[in-house]
Amino acid sequence: MDLWVEPLNESNIHEIMSEAKSLGFECVALSYLDDAIFREAERVGKEVGVKVYRKIVLEPESRSDLLRDLKKHRGRCEVISVICGSLDVALTASRDGRVDTVIIPPDKRFRIDKGVASLIRNPVEIPFRWFLNRETRRDFIKVLLEIVDYLASRTDIVVSSRASSRFELRGPREMATLLQAVGIDENRSLSAVSNVPIQIIERNLTKLSPNYLYRGVMKIEQEEEEVHHT
Amino acid sequence: MSKKRRRYIILRVTRSVTAESLRKLVEKAYAELFGELSLAEASPRIVRQDDDKFILECRHYLVPKMILALASITEFDGLPIAIRTIKISGTMRKAKEIVYGE
Numbered sequence: 001m002d003l004w005v006e007p008l009n010e011s012n013i014h015e016i017m018s019e020a021k022s023l024g025f026e027c028v029a030l031s032y033l034d035d036a037i038f039r040e041a042e043r044v045g046k047e048v049g050v051k052v053y054r055k056i057v058l059e060p061e062s063r064s065d066l067l068r069d070l071k072k073h074r075g076r077c078e079v080i081s082v083i084c085g086s087l088d089v090a091l092t093a094s095r096d097g098r099v100d101t102v103i104i105p106p107d108k109r110f111r112i113d114k115g116v117a118s119l120i121r122n123p124v125e126i127p128f129r130w131f132l133n134r135e136t137r138r139d140f141i142k143v144l145l146e147i148v149d150y151l152a153s154r155t156d157i158v159v160s161s162r163a164s165s166r167f168e169l170r171g172p173r174e175m176a177t178l179l180q181a182v183g184i185d186e187n188r189s190l191s192a193v194s195n196v197p198i199q200i201i202e203r204n205l206t207k208l209s210p211n212y213l214y215r216g217v218m219k220i221e222q223e224e225e226e227v228h229h230t
Numbered sequence: 231m232s233k234k235r236r237r238y239i240i241l242r243v244t245r246s247v248t249a250e251s252l253r254k255l256v257e258k259a260y261a262e263l264f265g266e267l268s269l270a271e272a273s274p275r276i277v278r279q280d281d282d283k284f285i286l287e288c289r290h291y292l293v294p295k296m297i298l299a300l301a302s303i304t305e306f307d308g309l310p311i312a313i314r315t316i317k318i319s320g321t322m323r324k325a326k327e328i329v330y331g332e
Contacts, residue, residue, distance in 0.1 A: 023314070132304050167244070167310040174301040174315055180294040181263075 002028045002169070003079065003101070003197040004055060004127060004160035010037050012165060017044045017052075019166035027051035027201070029079045029160075053201055055079040057103070063088045070098045078204045081125055085109055087116070094120040094155075100200050101125035101158055104147065106139035117150035123196060124151055127162035128175050141182075148182045156196045157184075235290040238325035239297065240316040242283050247306060249276040252284060255306060256313075260299035272296060277322070278329060285325045293318060 002020060005028045007013045020028050030041050030052055038054060045052040054077035060066035066082060066089050073080060081101045084090035087110035093099045103125045110116070124147055130140040147157070159178055163169040172193040179189035206212055211219040243252065253276050261269045272292040278285040288296045300313045319325040 128301075132302065165310070167304065167312045169312070170301050171314060174297055177294040177298040177301065181298045186294075 001025060001194060001197045001201070002161050002163075003125065003158050003200070004029055004031060004057070004081070004162045005169075006031045006162055006164045007037075007041070008164050010040055013037070013041050014044050014048075015166045016163065016169065017041070017048045017050050019169050021048045021050050023169060023171040025050060025172065027053065027198075029053045029055040029197075029201070031055050031057050053078040055081060057081045057083060059083040059085070060089055062086070063092045066092055066096075070096065074098050075208060078201055078208065090116070091119050094122045096122070100204065103127065104143055106130055106136045106143055108143065112143075112146040112150050114150060117154060120151060120155055123156035123158050123200065125158045125160055126178070126192075127160055128170055128178060129162040129164075129168055131178060132168060144178070144182055148179070148184060152184060157188075157192045158196050158200070159189075159192045160197070236287055237290045237293050238277070238319040238322055239286045239288065239293065239300070240283065240319065240325055240328050241286055241300065242314045242316055244282075244312045244314070245306060245309065246282065247311075249279045249284065251306070252276060255303055256286065256296075256300065259303045260296065263299050263302060264295055268292065268295065278326065280329050283316070283329050285322075285329060290320075 002025050005016060005020070007016055007030065028050055030038065041052050056073050056077050058066065058069045058080065060069055079100050080098060081103055082089065082093035082099050083103045083105055084093055085105060085108055090102060090104065090110065094102045099122050101123045126144060130136045157179065159175045161169050161175065175193050176189040179192055180186060211221060213219055256274055257269060260272065260274065272288045272295070274286055274288045274296060276284055277287050297315050300315060303311060303313050305311060317328050319328065
């Protein structure tokens with residue numbers, strides 16, 4: 001699964017979806033544009049055989065901005081990710097239950113060390129596009145090495161493409177080699193593009209279901225064919 | 231001296247390129263990421279071409295690095311390009327079967 005695809009407009013949705021399917025993806029999370037474009041993406045996804053989910057990427061300047069944005073967007077999409085430019089945003093986002101992944105940009109204004117790492121709980125997402133961009137590549141690899149050194153043993157890692165064109169899409173195995181090249185074993189690297197993002201989506205679909213009441217509590221409807229158990 | 235184990239990476243290129251220009255492109259991308267020393271160790275070689283599909287030979291333990299180097303290529307002659315890894319094979323016979331559909 002590709003947890004972050006960022007189409008520029010309606011016109012390139014078809015080519016991105018077709019390419020994603022040919023690369024072996026079964027589902028993609030599309031960063032939220034508007035309802036009309038998302039509906040078009042869903043239609044194209046059905047046509048080519050790729051499931052489409054909504055994703056919101058927040059880039060708040062401060063902790064208060066983050067909390068305000070989370071309150072506004074909660075329950076509106078399957079995935080919420082936060083780009084953490086500063087330490088207070090990173091620490092808040094990485095412990096908030098409404099945030100699914102934290103993204104640490106190459107131009108971050110803080111250092112990841114043992115102390116910071118011990119407070120981070122949510123999965124860390126690594127967009128492959130920053131690796132493709134020659135201008136950001138060196139800083140991106142520095143951040144990636146910090147993440148691997150301090151966070152890999154504590155939290156889950158997700159690799160997504162953040163592709164905005166078909167040329168920026170990469171296959172699951174290609175994205176996984178980014179982690180393998182910095183010392184993470186093959187199974188865990190492959191999980192970063194399959195199991196971990198799928199678990200995030202499944203957990204959130206349960207939360208968004210009308211039968212969900214509270215953590216661990218679901219309404220059981222006997223009228224329906226499918227009976228949900230807690 | 232022990233035999234050097236090799237792997238055959240089957241590639242698909244999104245634009246038409248010659249085997250020679252692809253080799254140069256791959257070597258440049260690999261050396262940029264992992265250095266000349268590792269490049270010499272990997273000793274990549276284009277062994278077959280069929281239209282937009284290629285077979286690239288390299289040392290078996292450097293396959294993940296080679297795939298990453300291939301994935302890092304985004305441009306050729308000023309135009310966007312993507313190199314897709316289709317399959318990795320341990321034998322040339324199997325690699326040819328995949329490329330030529332034999």
